[in-house]
Amino acid sequence: MRGEPLDAEMIVSATEELLRRHGPEKTTVLDVARLLGVSHGSVYRHFPSKAALREAVIRRWLDRVRDDFAAAAQDAELSPPDRLRGLLTTMFAAKWAKAREDPELFATFRVLAAEHSTVSSGHVTFLLTQIRTVVGDGIAGGDFAAGEPEAIARAIFNATSRFHDPTHAAEWHSPETEAESADVISLILDGIRAR
Amino acid sequence: MRGEPLDAEMIVSATEELLRRHGPEKTTVLDVARLLGVSHGSVYRHFPSKAALREAVIRRWLDRVRDDFAAAAQDAELSPPDRLRGLLTTMFAAKWAKAREDPELFATFRVLAAEHSTVSSGHVTFLLTQIRTVVGDGIAGGDFAAGEPEAIARAIFNATSRFHDPTHAAEWHSPETEAESADVISLILDGIRAR
Secondary structure (H helix, E strand, O other): OOOOOOOHHHHHHHHHHHHHHHHHHHOOHHHHHHHHOOOHHHHHHHOOOHHHHHHHHHHHHHHHHHHHHHHHHHOOOOOHHHHHHHHHHHHHHHHHHHHHHOHHHHHHHHHHHHOOOHHHHHHHHHHHHHHHHHHHHHHHHOOEOOOOHHHHHHHHHHHOHHHHOHHHHHHHHOOOHHHHHHHHHHHHHHHHEOO | OOOOOOOHHHHHHHHHHHHHHHHHHHOOHHHHHHHHOOOHHHHHHHOOOHHHHHHHHHHHHHHHHHHHHHHHHHOOOOOHHHHHHHHHHHHHHHHHHHHHHOHHHHHHHHHHHHOOOHHHHHHHHHHHHHHHHHHHHHHHHOOEOOOOHHHHHHHHHHHOHHHHOHHHHHHHHOOOHHHHHHHHHHHHHHHHEOO
């Protein structure tokens, strides 16, 4: 690493690597500094605490899937009901894949979610906004019954906790999860469509 | 306790008392025997293990609320939609009250639920049966759209995890929980009603 100026992105990458190897409990600022061959003071200059560092890793990790979610929510070829189904399915599949393929970073995300960190609540706000947009479009176009998109989006988010809330990760291994999530999505779509 | 013959009920009561005082981790068969003034062999004669004892306590604890649930589900004065709303509301309120008022026994219940013990899965089956009965009556009477009551009950149970699954207990303190659960129940009722 010597020769290159130390920037925040390099620190986040090193921390991500260590979190993946050792998990959220055992990764310290000193470990990060050691991996980068710098003093821990240099790390602190960019991130005031271990918590800030951990948040930066999870923020970037969550950002990587946001584009997929937004694409599913905005696909202009599809009707709002199909866009909502696509958005929810994409959102669940992304969570399940992360829990399965990246368990240590997922554990870190769970810790932040349990602590109601700004990263975790920012992620919830992002998801709610995506759902609200599709619901609003569906109401405007007459596919969905009239209502308050904000409150409907929140109800949809709450009604699907079992499939996206990290607290349920241990259940996602079950082979029935996918079919069960499809049934809940159908129930929701029936609940909001115009009569 | 001397003089009285030792029966399973007395052992379960003593264990419940100890679980409430010390929590699931710290309550042993020896503690139970000591509280009752008997040998631990006498306890083992009724319950083959600490796990069996813990299950018996939670089974009895859950049994106490079953009658309330069944009454809400079967109220003949009400229409199936109102019965379903009543059943779900009663079920959530009972869980929230137990988590708040009886945190140590609730923690024991969480352990059993995480281990998929027969007590916990029996409780889930009981709840699903209650929901399925009301859904079946609603379909038969024309209030709800045609469908498979078993699958619909499972979808309703999954769509309300956030309000009854012990893994979400930490969120139930939030003042919005009650209003949010009412919105999800309304979404579900709209989803299943006849068109």
